[in-house]
Amino acid sequence: MRAWQVERRKRTRHLIELGGLVVKAGLVELTNDNRAIIYGALLWIAAKLQSHEGEHARDLSAAKGRQAFEAEQHEKKKGPRT
Numbered sequence: 001m002r003a004w005q006v007e008r009r010k011r012t013r014h015l016i017e018l019g020g021l022v023v024k025a026g027l028v029e030l031t032n033d034n035r036a037i038i039y040g041a042l043l044w045i046a047a048k049l050q051s052h053e054g055e056h057a058r059d060l061s062a063a064k065g066r067q068a069f070e071a072e073q074h075e076k077k078k079g080p081r082t
Contacts, residue, residue: 031037
């Protein structure tokens with residue numbers, strides 16, 4: 001496979017994973033799949049991260065994300081409820 005094809009597939013996978021995070025966060029349902037709202041929210045987050053509060057916002061977001069990933073892993077380990 002050519003190098004550009006490998007890089008293209010890597011980029012495609014990365015973009016799919018990022019889209020999965022949008023779905024996982026519930027933004028699709030919460031916004032009724034309104035792309036303008038989702039894009040606006042992402043722009044708001046980017047502005048917050050670039051502001052003087054950026055480091056604090058980054059720390060809080062990272063902690064919340066880690067906590068959500070850990071809770072998801074814990075639920076997977078527990079298995080299906082009967």
